[in-house]
Amino acid sequence: MKEDFLHYVWQHQYFDKTTLATTDGEPLQVLRVGIYNTDAGPDFKEAILRIGEVQWSGSVEVHLNSSDWHRHQHDQKYDQVVLHVVWTADVPVVRTDGTVMPVLELQNRVDLRLLQTYEQLQKSKNKIPCAPFWPIVPDVTKALMLERALVERLEEKGQEVLQVYDSYGNDWGQAAYHTLLRGCGFKVNQQASELMAKLLPFHVVRRHQHSLLQLEALLLGQAGFLDADDEYAQQLQQEYSFLQHKYKLQPLQRHQWNFLRMRPANFPTVRLAQLAALLHQHASLFTALLEAESIKKYEQIFQAPVSEYWQLHYMFGRESKTASKGMGKISAQNLVINVAVPILAAYAVHSGDRTYLDKALNLLEQLREESNRYTRYYELLGWKAKSAADNQAALGLYKRYCHPVNCMRCAVG
Structure with missing residues (x-):
């Protein structure tokens, strides 16, 4: 007991x-x-x-x-x-x-x-401890608990953004930048991307947002990708060497990034080029994420067109078979979930304005997120996710209640 x-x-x-x-x-x-x-x-x-x-x-x-x-x-x-x-x-x-x-x-x-x-x-060995009882619990109880788990998950994600905001001297631009880099790493390169956000502070990036070339030099140089025998890489390296000396930057090592078993469109080189284009197009990313009024607008924020070189390459010196104009729709929607929504949730807490949390919830309800191993645990019990909001609710329920066997705090348990 x-x-x-x-x-x-x-x-x-x-x-x-x-x-x-x-x-x-x-x-x-x-x-x-x-x-x-x-x-x-x-x-x-x-x-x-x-x-x-x-x-x-x-x-x-x-x-x-x-x-x-x-x-x-x-x-x-x-x-x-x-x-x-x-x-x-x-x-x-x-x-x-x-x-x-x-x-x-x-x-x-x-x-x-x-x-x-x-x-x-x-003592249950089930992934969902209450699985044997799940069918007898009223649907309304399960629905309300999932809604509660969703709001708690958003508040938790918002608190993560607020911690970044506090640690960087109450700078929303830095908080949005840090959250964006973390999101652009997706799962495979998230750790390297977060480290990049610390080693390449936003105040440096902000000074060079007017130049896409300089942004690419900063991001790809800091990542350790400019050692290639390629004319464009050497041009960026020349630019980066000046900026590295000016700001006393310490770059990551190439081996800290993962390319293994990834589609070329998801390579970190491509993601960083897309990130440079996004930062170049939006002088104030934080304001853009607060003020966008539709899913389409949010997708457009994350789908900024990349430079001419990266439309035809996925690594330095390696051309792609098809031209790419920017981030794909699925990836952009993933960033809506993992970047825009947490920032909205954080600002709702900071400002005391509930409308930003409602906006975050509305975005999730409009998006369809792929099933994952956590949601499949509940699908096996007869529950079906209909939106990204449902998926995030299931993820919140599992991580906060089911996995730690915190049944006494769960309405279903």
């Missing part, structure tokens, strides 16, 4: 309240269970209880055993606790001022069927 089971039991009051009393025999009445606290401090805050003849307002702390109070080394911050809820009361507990802590023992008050169901979920 984990403490999350007792948190669940206390929060929903799923225990026998007949002649409810503390271990000292004082009558106990729960007037308000309190607000569940996921941060540091007691588990439930602002609870209201009547113990004996006295009404108390304070916090409730939950442990499997009362001795865990000492094992966790609770200090003065826990003197505000008015009730210690435990499965087993094995030792008495006192506050730092010497007063005895009232204790409620639950082991003989919880329905064993509830405990058995909990243990069945915790």
Whole structure:
């Protein structure tokens, strides 16, 4: 058993309240269970209880055993606790001022069927722990839980962008640039792309957005791709050498990028050329992502036409069989999901304006995202994704609840 089971039991009051009393025999009445606290401090805050003849307002702390109070080394911050809820009361507990802590023992008050169901979920070998129960859960419950998981996932993605925003001195341009580079790496080259965002800061890029040639030199030079015996590569290398010296840039190594088992259209050289074109076309990418009004507009942002050289090449010195004008539609939609949507979610939190979160949700609902291994877990249970919003909801549900077996916080579980 984990403490999350007792948190669940206390929060929903799923225990026998007949002649409810503390271990000292004082009558106990729960007037308000309190607000569940996921941060540091007691588990439930602002609870209201009547113990004996006295009404108390304070916090409730939950442990499997009362001795865990000492094992966790609770200090003065826990003197505000008015009730210690435990499965087993094995030792008495006192506050730092010497007063005895009232204790409620639950082991003989919880329905064993509830405990058995909990243990069945915790020990499940299924990718989705509640798979055997899934068909009997009302569809509306599952739909509402998936919607909640979607919003939580967007908030989490938004917080990642806000961390970048904070770490770079509250610069939305840098935050958008960092998020874009991370997105353009897709899964295979995401780590290298993120490192690139740190080694090539946006304030340098911003100074050269007027020149597509200089942007290509900066991006492809920083990536370590300009050592080719190719006339255009040598032209970019000459430009990069000057900029590298001017800004004291430290480039990545070519081996940090992955080309293996990739279609030429997805090579990092091509992606960086597309990125240069995008940054060249949009002086303020952040503003463009906030203000675009349709899926088509967002696709156009990410499908900026590349330079003449990259229309005919996928690596230096290697021509492509067909001409390419820029990023494909599927890749552009992927960036809408992984770049535009998180930025909108971040700005919604920052500004306190819910319309940006609604805009992000609306974009996801209009897009069709390919099925992945996470969504297929739910598809096997009879659920079907109809949009990118559904896919992101399933991903959020799996990563936040199903994989860590956090069933006590999930409406389905």
